[in-house]
Amino acid sequence: MRHILAVLVENNPGVLTRVAGLFSRRGYNIDSLTVGRTENQNISRMTIVVEGDDLVLEQVTKQLHKLIDVIKINDITSEQYVDRELVLVKVGADAAVRGEIMQIVDIFRARIVDIGQRTLIIECTGDEGKINAVIESLKSFGIKELVRTGKIAMLRGQKFTSLNETREDD
Amino acid sequence: MNLSGAQIIVKSLQEEGVEAIFGYPGGQVLEIYDALYHSSLKHYLVRHEQGAAHAADGYARATGKPGVCLATSGPGATNLVTGIATAYMDSVPMVALTGQVPCNLLGKDSFQEADITGITLPITKHNYLVKDVKDLAKTIKEAFHIATTGRPGPVLIDVPKDVSVKKTKFKYPDTTCLKGYKPTLEGNKGQIGVAAKMIAESKRPVLYVGGGVVISGASGELFKLAELTLSPVTTTLMGIGAFPETHPLSLGMLGMHGTKAANYAVSECDLLIAVGARFDDRVTGKLDEFAPSARIVHIDVDPAEIGKNVRVDVPIVGDVKNILVELNSKLEQHLSTNWQDKISEWKAKHPLKYEKNGKLKPQFIVEQIYDVTKGKATIVTEVGQNQMWAAQYYKYTKPRSFISSGGLGTMGYGLPAAIGAKVGCPDSIVIDIAGDGSIQMNIQELATAVHYNIPVIVAILNNNFLGMVRQWQEIFYDRRYSYTDITGPDFVKLAEAYGAMGIRVNDPKEVKPAIKKAIEAKRPVIIDFVVEREENVFPMVPPGGAIHKMLGG
Numbered sequence: 001m002r003h004i005l006a007v008l009v010e011n012n013p014g015v016l017t018r019v020a021g022l023f024s025r026r027g028y029n030i031d032s033l034t035v036g037r038t039e040n041q042n043i044s045r046m047t048i049v050v051e052g053d054d055l056v057l058e059q060v061t062k063q064l065h066k067l068i069d070v071i072k073i074n075d076i077t078s079e080q081y082v083d084r085e086l087v088l089v090k091v092g093a094d095a096a097v098r099g100e101i102m103q104i105v106d107i108f109r110a111r112i113v114d115i116g117q118r119t120l121i122i123e124c125t126g127d128e129g130k131i132n133a134v135i136e137s138l139k140s141f142g143i144k145e146l147v148r149t150g151k152i153a154m155l156r157g158q159k160f161t162s163l164n165e166t167r168e169d170d
Numbered sequence: 171m172n173l174s175g176a177q178i179i180v181k182s183l184q185e186e187g188v189e190a191i192f193g194y195p196g197g198q199v200l201e202i203y204d205a206l207y208h209s210s211l212k213h214y215l216v217r218h219e220q221g222a223a224h225a226a227d228g229y230a231r232a233t234g235k236p237g238v239c240l241a242t243s244g245p246g247a248t249n250l251v252t253g254i255a256t257a258y259m260d261s262v263p264m265v266a267l268t269g270q271v272p273c274n275l276l277g278k279d280s281f282q283e284a285d286i287t288g289i290t291l292p293i294t295k296h297n298y299l300v301k302d303v304k305d306l307a308k309t310i311k312e313a314f315h316i317a318t319t320g321r322p323g324p325v326l327i328d329v330p331k332d333v334s335v336k337k338t339k340f341k342y343p344d345t346t347c348l349k350g351y352k353p354t355l356e357g358n359k360g361q362i363g364v365a366a367k368m369i370a371e372s373k374r375p376v377l378y379v380g381g382g383v384v385i386s387g388a389s390g391e392l393f394k395l396a397e398l399t400l401s402p403v404t405t406t407l408m409g410i411g412a413f414p415e416t417h418p419l420s421l422g423m424l425g426m427h428g429t430k431a432a433n434y435a436v437s438e439c440d441l442l443i444a445v446g447a448r449f450d451d452r453v454t455g456k457l458d459e460f461a462p463s464a465r466i467v468h469i470d471v472d473p474a475e476i477g478k479n480v481r482v483d484v485p486i487v488g489d490v491k492n493i494l495v496e497l498n499s500k501l502e503q504h505l506s507t508n509w510q511d512k513i514s515e516w517k518a519k520h521p522l523k524y525e526k527n528g529k530l531k532p533q534f535i536v537e538q539i540y541d542v543t544k545g546k547a548t549i550v551t552e553v554g555q556n557q558m559w560a561a562q563y564y565k566y567t568k569p570r571s572f573i574s575s576g577g578l579g580t581m582g583y584g585l586p587a588a589i590g591a592k593v594g595c596p597d598s599i600v601i602d603i604a605g606d607g608s609i610q611m612n613i614q615e616l617a618t619a620v621h622y623n624i625p626v627i628v629a630i631l632n633n634n635f636l637g638m639v640r641q642w643q644e645i646f647y648d649r650r651y652s653y654t655d656i657t658g659p660d661f662v663k664l665a666e667a668y669g670a671m672g673i674r675v676n677d678p679k680e681v682k683p684a685i686k687k688a689i690e691a692k693r694p695v696i697i698d699f700v701v702e703r704e705e706n707v708f709p710m711v712p713p714g715g716a717i718h719k720m721l722g723g
């Protein structure tokens with residue numbers, strides 16, 4: 001089963017190596033890993049999508065906790081959350097097919113962010129299913145280049161993955 | 171007052187109460203050595219950095235205080251690696267300091283640059299590359315805190331040369347603030363209650379005791395628990411000394427070369443109380459058949475150990491000592507049942523034994539060392555058969571009296587670790603029980619022992635074989651002794667060449683006098699015991715086999 005972990009870490013050099021090294025060393029399978037700053041400049045947040053049964057997940061979580069730079073881990077898989085990926089796709093786009101591509105872009109509420117002589121770059125955000133669908137739809141035009149971010153995710157409503165999680169909205 | 175980074179290091183070590191450091195100089199630690207020159211901190215110059223790491227480790231295991239080693243960048247730092255990994259596997263508190271090329275040369279394949287924080291990432295509890303002298307004191311404070319608390323382990327601090335030169339105001343912090351590091355020390359009261367109830371209901375309990383009991387200083391509490399519940403006690407290699415092996419409830423060691431009584435008891439118990447142990451494969455053998463009818467209580471400070479290898483019924487995370495105090499307070503005196511009788515029967519029926527044929531037997535030598543030292547020595551070992559015989563045939567009664575590389579099984583550990591142990595406990599008799607293969611891996615440290623007159627005794631069980639490997643070849647490879655027939659120097663002459671005393675023993679009758687002479691010499695001694703060559707360590711559980719199915723013994 002796939003799990004989504006939201007992990008807060010100290011924003012120290014090498015923290016990504018520590019986490020990535022832990023996964024490869026212990027043979028855990030990462031589907032995707034994203035990392036970036038948070039509202040607190042000393043703290044980064046990783047979203048790790050990892051494959052494994054409950055026992056594996058328990059070990060992953062415990063081993064991650066042993067890293068001194070890891071501050072907090074939330075397995076949000078079974079909670080209500082919002083998740084997003086971003087993809088950039090460069091497709092072949094002669095004048096003849098541009099209209100058709102624009103339609104697809106509209107349907108997925110994606111955007112065209114670059115127009116070249118024979119190519120377009122399309123930007124799309126959404127959950128994994130939507131991203132997969134948009135890529136599938138664009139395939140027939142010839143995908144020249146593709147880059148996607150991996151998942152970021154956040155709990156809905158009054159639940160938080162932050163340092164002071166009891167904080168309430170006023 | 172402004173101090174240089176190097177002076178800050180020395181002052182900080184003194185603030186931490188460090189009394190001894192083991193190290194080896196070089197270009198990138200010149201500043202630190204200059205600061206040492208002016209300080210009262212005692213530094214021991216080893217002959218190889220691996221020796222420094224093992225000596226710091228032996229010091230830590232013998233005293234319970236963190237060991238400190240120091241090396242220069244590049245090859246100096248990489249030479250520490252085996253020693254750091256050894257300490258990591260056995261949860262030994264250690265702080266390793268390494269020099270590094272100056273910050274402006276980092277990442278450029280500069281002369282003697284090695285990414286030692288990268289290299290040691292998987293074998294340290296944590297590590298640091300300090301790029302700003304202002305962070306140095308805080309980093310050292312954190313390093314000692316991390317190394318010595320929770321589940322202890324080695325921490326490495328890499329210090330670029332310019333950081334050791336630059337000056338800043340020195341103030342040693344009183345506390346650390348690590349958001350991601352808060353070891354759980356108090357056990358959950360509810361869980362302890364559940365465990366107490368299970369213990370009360372159990373008809374056939376066994377205490378399975380690991381190094382965690384030694385580390386947390388809980389042997390007194392363990393003793394009480396064993397006597398309250400009349401649970402027989404078996405220890406892992408790392409747990410040796412946590413419970414007196416002279417006690418009727420002691421089963422000795424379990425696992426691959428454990429006693430039959432221990433392995434039978436674990437296989438038949440209805441409750442296994444694992445205390446500060448981690449269900450290593452050398453202990454459990456075939457997992458499906460390990461303690462098959464037992465419920466399992468697992469007490470450990472490291473939550474990641476719980477459920478890692480076996481399913482556990484009652485996990486209790488926290489400091490072993492705290493938990494045992496609480497647990498004992500909830501228990502009443504048990505009465506003896508036929509379980510205790512059965513244990514005594516197994517013990518009587520299956521003692522450790524070897525063939526007595528008048529030849530010089532390694533097991534006999536270990537027994538004689540026990541006799542002469544009245545069980546009061548600190549025994550350090552190398553790795554192989556020597557290690558197992560040292561574990562089996564000496565009766566340990568005190569924690570920290572058996573020092574051995576368990577998790578990593580590092581040949582060459584014993585001599586430098588013995589030096590460290592003797593530095594830490596100068597009043598103990600320290601004996602390294604060695605193989606002729608292992609001793610050749612760090613024999614250069616004999617020079618260190620002689621130089622500082624650190625009177626360690628090396629008892630080589632010399633079989634002219636890489637004995638343990640030969641044993642496996644004998645049993646599993648039809649006696650094809652592929653490259654295990656090893657020669658060595660004349661160890662007596664070698665000892666003398668180093669300025670130590672050398673004694674050779676061929677005859678069982680000479681064993682005791684030789685040990686006595688070595689102890690009385692009060693200087694480093696090698697005793698070369700020329701033993702029967704193809705002796706085997708028994709009993710033995712074949713790798714991956716069930717622990718109650720043992721060969722030999």
Ligand SMILES: Cc1ncc(C[n+]2csc(CCOP(=O)(O)OP(=O)(O)O)c2C)c(N)n1
Pocket residue numbers: 552553554555556557579580581582604605606607608609631633635636637638639
């Ligand atoms: C550094 C290292 N290399 C290799 C091994 C594998 N190994 C384990 S036991 C052993 C033989 C040890 O021989 P010796 O020191 O003579 O001891 P004996 O078994 O004969 O008592 C070897 C090679 C090891 N444990 N450590």
